[in-house]
Amino acid sequence: xxxxxxxxxxxxxxxxTLIPWSFKTRSFKAQSFKARSxxxxxxxxxxxxxxxxVGLLLGLILYGISLPxxxxxSPRWPEGVALLMVAVxxxxxxxxxLDGLADWADSIGGLQGKEKRLSIMKDSSLGAFGGLALIVxxxxxxxxxxxxxxxxxxxxxxxxxxxxxxxxxxLMTTLPYARNGEGxxxxxxxxxxxxxxxxxxxxxxxxxxxxxPLALIFFGAGLLETRIFRIRCRDRFGGITGDLLGTANEMxxxxxxxxCALPGSKILFYTGWGWLI
Numbered sequence: 001x002x003x004x005x006x007x008x009x010x011x012x013x014x015x016x017t018l019i020p021w022s023f024k025t026r027s028f029k030a031q032s033f034k035a036r037s038x039x040x041x042x043x044x045x046x047x048x049x050x051x052x053x054v055g056l057l058l059g060l061i062l063y064g065i066s067l068p069x070x071x072x073x074s075p076r077w078p079e080g081v082a083l084l085m086v087a088v089x090x091x092x093x094x095x096x097x098l099d100g101l102a103d104w105a106d107s108i109g110g111l112q113g114k115e116k117r118l119s120i121m122k123d124s125s126l127g128a129f130g131g132l133a134l135i136v137x138x139x140x141x142x143x144x145x146x147x148x149x150x151x152x153x154x155x156x157x158x159x160x161x162x163x164x165x166x167x168x169x170x171l172m173t174t175l176p177y178a179r180n181g182e183g184x185x186x187x188x189x190x191x192x193x194x195x196x197x198x199x200x201x202x203x204x205x206x207x208x209x210x211x212x213p214l215a216l217i218f219f220g221a222g223l224l225e226t227r228i229f230r231i232r233c234r235d236r237f238g239g240i241t242g243d244l245l246g247t248a249n250e251m252x253x254x255x256x257x258x259x260c261a262l263p264g265s266k267i268l269f270y271t272g273w274g275w276l277i
Contacts, residue, residue, distance in 0.1 A: 008046025009054075015047065015188075016054045016165065017092050045191035048169050052204040055165030059158030062089060066145075066154045082145035086138060100246020101137060102130030107243075114238055118179055121243045137250055144257035151264040155271065159208055159215050160260065164253040166204040166219075167226040168245045173197035175233060175240040184242030214270040218259070222252045 010021035062085045069081050090098065107117040109129035120127075126134075148154040173192040177183060208215035226248055233244050260267055269275055 008048075009050040011044060011047035012050035012054045013057075016051070016096070017058065018094055019057075019092070044187040045193070045196065048172065048188065048192060048196040049199050049203065051165040051169050052162045052200055052207060055161035055163070056158050056207055058089070058092060058165075059161030061092065062161075063154060063157050066149050066157075069149055078146050078149045079142075081149055082142050085145050086141050089141075097246035097249045098134060098137065100243035101250045102126055102134050103243040104247040105133035106130040108236070114236065117237060118241070121241060122179075137254060140254050141257060144254070144261040147261040147264065148257070151261075151267075153260060153265060153267050156211070156215075156260045156267070157257075159211055159218065160253055160256045162204050162207050163219050163222040163256065164249045166200050167222050167252045168249055169197055169200040170223065170226050171230055171233070171240050171245055171248055175230060176238075178233075178237045178239030178241050178244075185240065185245055189240060210272070212270060212272045213276070214267070218256055221259070222256060225252055225255060 013019050013021045065085050065088060066081055069076060069078060103121040103123075106123075106127035106129050107120040109127065112120065145154070145157075148157065169192075172185065172189050173194060173196055175189070177186050177189040179186070204219060205216065208219050229248050229251065233240055237244065
């Protein structure tokens with residue numbers, strides 16, 4: 001069993017982002033993990049511990065982009081800042097999860113059987129359902145981020161990214177790989193274990209804790225949403241794939257963004273533990 005290591009962190013970082021990483025290892029160019037050799041297998045399992053940390057890093061980068069907004073004098077343009085944040089996220093993640101969401105949407109557009117759904121998800125072409133899913137997803141992110149920026153509640157963004165990345169580990173450690181043969185997520189799923197699931201959840205909870213009970217509730221809500229989606233994945237696909245992992249990430253991220261955006265600045269009252277005293 002692999003334990004958390006910087007090599008595992010590097011694999012998680014290269015898998016989930018285009019940020020380069022080389023620590024006591026040979027230089028590695030950012031690329032899709034479809035093209036990677038199973039010789040890297042020892043790092044796949046160790047990387048799962050680091051998924052929430054990479055989520056935190058992504059969230060902090062986007063949070064940093066929003067900070068100058070508060071320093072600007074009128075007129076301000078929150079919609080433009082939110083759009084920049086959406087674009088930077090797509091760039092940093094190579095649109096990996098959005099691609100998975102679009103493939104999943106195309107696969108459930110009809111009454112096909114399991115093998116047909118898996119075949120549709122593997123097809124690189126974009127269908128009508130996938131295109132519509134992308135439009136709705138990007139609009140939802142843009143609108144939610146704009147409201148969070150205006151209300152000053154964007155501080156919740158890093159925690160949302162932590163939870164959404166952790167939920168991918170939840171699925172990888174509780175479902176088999178759905179395809180026969182090779183696939184994007186197969187090395188991760190094959191080496192996933194209950195220990196990685198527990199450690200990843202503990203790390204996520206520790207990162208959520210400074211934000212108070214509400215952050216822990218968000219974690220629970222994300223876990224519930226993921227487990228419901230897990231049932232659908234098991235029944236309709238027979239397991240998990242890289243596309244389904246990306247779909248879960250986007251679902252949890254968007255739902256929590258919307259929940260945070262709904263109350264506006266009022267949610268800041270529940271940041272931390274002081275309001276319980």
